[in-house]
Amino acid sequence: MKAIGFIATHEGTAAENLEDITLERPTATGHDLLVKVKAISVNPVDTKIRSRLSGSKGEYKVLGWDAVGEVVEIGDRVNAYQVGDKVWYAGDITRSGSNAEYHLVDERIVGLSPKTISDAEAAALPLTAITAWELLFDRLALKQDVTGVASTPKVLIVGAAGGVGSILIQLTKQLTGATVIATASRPESQAWVKTLGADIVINHKQPLTLELSRVGISEVTHVISLNRTEDYFDQLIEVLAPQGKLALIDDPETILDIRKLKQKSLSLHWELMFTRSMFKTEDMIQQRELLNRVAELVDAGKIRTTIGTHYGAICAENLIKAHQDIENGKAIGKIVLESFA
Numbered sequence: 572m573k574a575i576g577f578i579a580t581h582e583g584t585a586a587e588n589l590e591d592i593t594l595e596r597p598t599a600t601g602h603d604l605l606v607k608v609k610a611i612s613v614n615p616v617d618t619k620i621r622s623r624l625s626g627s628k629g630e631y632k633v634l635g636w637d638a639v640g641e642v643v644e645i646g647d648r649v650n651a652y653q654v655g656d657k658v659w660y661a662g663d664i665t666r667s668g669s670n671a672e673y674h675l676v677d678e679r680i681v682g683l684s685p686k687t688i689s690d691a692e693a694a695a696l697p698l699t700a701i702t703a704w705e706l707l708f709d710r711l712a713l714k715q716d717v718t719g720v721a722s723t724p725k726v727l728i729v730g731a732a733g734g735v736g737s738i739l740i741q742l743t744k745q746l747t748g749a750t751v752i753a754t755a756s757r758p759e760s761q762a763w764v765k766t767l768g769a770d771i772v773i774n775h776k777q778p779l780t781l782e783l784s785r786v787g788i789s790e791v792t793h794v795i796s797l798n799r800t801e802d803y804f805d806q807l808i809e810v811l812a813p814q815g816k817l818a819l820i821d822d823p824e825t826i827l828d829i830r831k832l833k834q835k836s837l838s839l840h841w842e843l844m845f846t847r848s849m850f851k852t853e854d855m856i857q858q859r860e861l862l863n864r865v866a867e868l869v870d871a872g873k874i875r876t877t878i879g880t881h882y883g884a885i886c887a888e889n890l891i892k893a894h895q896d897i898e899n900g901k902a903i904g905k906i907v908l909e910s911f912a
Contacts (some may be wrong), residue, residue: 572596573911575887576631579624586621591887591912592631596673603675604652605644606660610694610909611669611885612878613893614656616735619822621894622706635668636661636845637698637905638676639690646755649678651859659862661698663848670890672911679855680848685869692876693869695905696738699877700865701844702820703739707747710818710840711793717748724749725788727810729775730797732760735820735907737767737877739795742865744768745873748840750764752783752791763903767875770787778848779806791815801825811837816843819842879904884912 572595577588583821599605617634624632642656656892660681662669668674684693707713713724716772726743728736731753743751745768753764773782783789790812796803801823808831811817817832818840829839847855868874882889885908893906 572672574631575843575885576633576670579623579632580627582807586618586891586898589621589887589891589894594631594633594671597675599646600650601646601648602677602679603646604642604649604658604678604681606640606658606674606676607636607643608638608640608669608672608674608885608911610639610690610907611635612694612696612698612734612905612907613890613897614698614905615897616664616698617668618898619895621899633667633670635670635674636664637694637696638662638669638674639684639694639697640674645678651678652681657684658682659693659697659866661701661844661858664845670885677848677855678859679856682791682859682866685866687870687872688876691881691909692878694875694907694909695734695861695878696869698844698863699734699738699905700742701861702735702842703742704865705844706739706795706818706820706840706842706860707742709793710842711816713743713747713749713793715746717746720836724793725752725791726750726793726795727752727754727756727779727783727791727807728769728795728797729753729803729807730799731764731769732757732903733797734877735797736764737899737904738874739797740767740769741762744770745868749793752786752788753780754779757767760903766850767877775803779803779810783810794818797821801827804828805831808832808835808837811835813837816840823895841859877904878907880906882906882908884908884910886912 753769795820
């Protein structure tokens with residue numbers, strides 16, 4: 572089967588080392604589905620693993636943790652899917668990735684793909700939708716309630732124009748009734764988050780306290796920091812209300828002094844959507860359930876795809892460009908690729 576892979580070096584691997592390769596087609600056993608991949612998207616985690624992985628034994632590493640495709644084979648313990656089902660998922664970081672014509676994935680972290688959008692549009696969503704859902708409802712414990720209770724949460728999303736932020740804005744507005752304050756610095760990214768439903772947009776390149784004051788907000792109840800948390804940590808503590816909650820998904824370059832959270836009794840939450848699959852947690856099936864719920868929201872017209880740019884066929888040349896653009900911070904929304912060249 573066709574695939575795109577790389578051989579890691581001790582110095583880390585540049586995007587240019589991705590290459591078109593041929594691998595044996597795997598076989599489904601146990602809880603696994605064998606999926607014929609139709610479309611994929613590229614996430615920052617792809618670039619991070621590619622650049623940090625070192626010391627392999629000459630074997631190719633295949634990346635990719637977003638896919639839409641068709642089930643072509645099922646393992647002997649599969650009970651939720653059958654051959655021919657159209658599925659979407661974000662996979663398992665401990666296994667070979669979806670940048671391949673055929674891909675093995677555990678059925679418990681797979682959902683039925685939306686029926687009303689294209690494969691490419693759907694491929695933009697799984698990893699970021701899982702991350703956003705778990706941030707809102709598992710980490711921050713926001714209630715799925717849009718009735719507008721007296722103490723409406725105010726959620727500040729820092730770095731909201733990327734893949735996670737793009738679906739996070741929509742899920743927050745559709746399911747929680749919270750006021751969404753999104754940060755974006757460029758005119759095009761500010762316009763993007765407004766179209767997704769952000770109530771207020773501020774510029775994170777300006778002091779956050781001043782930006783919030785400009786729009787009449789003195790404090791927020793929840794902060795979700797999606798990148799460069801170390802640059803904003805003190806400001807986030809300042810704008811959070813007492814007993815507020817701070818969640819993040821990035822890997823700060825410097826050590827965060829969490830003692831600063833104590834005076835306000837702030838809580839800190841970290842989200843990694845691979846935790847459930849990595850540790851085979853008892854509740855890993857919740858990722859199937861939430862993906863099916865998101866698909867229902869898409870088909871009901873309540874959630875839109877977060878696709879930013881379609882880079883063409885799934886091949887090394889196009890994946891190299893996608894990795895480079897993500898690393899250069901040029902991406903708005905998600906980068907997708909479709910069909911193998």
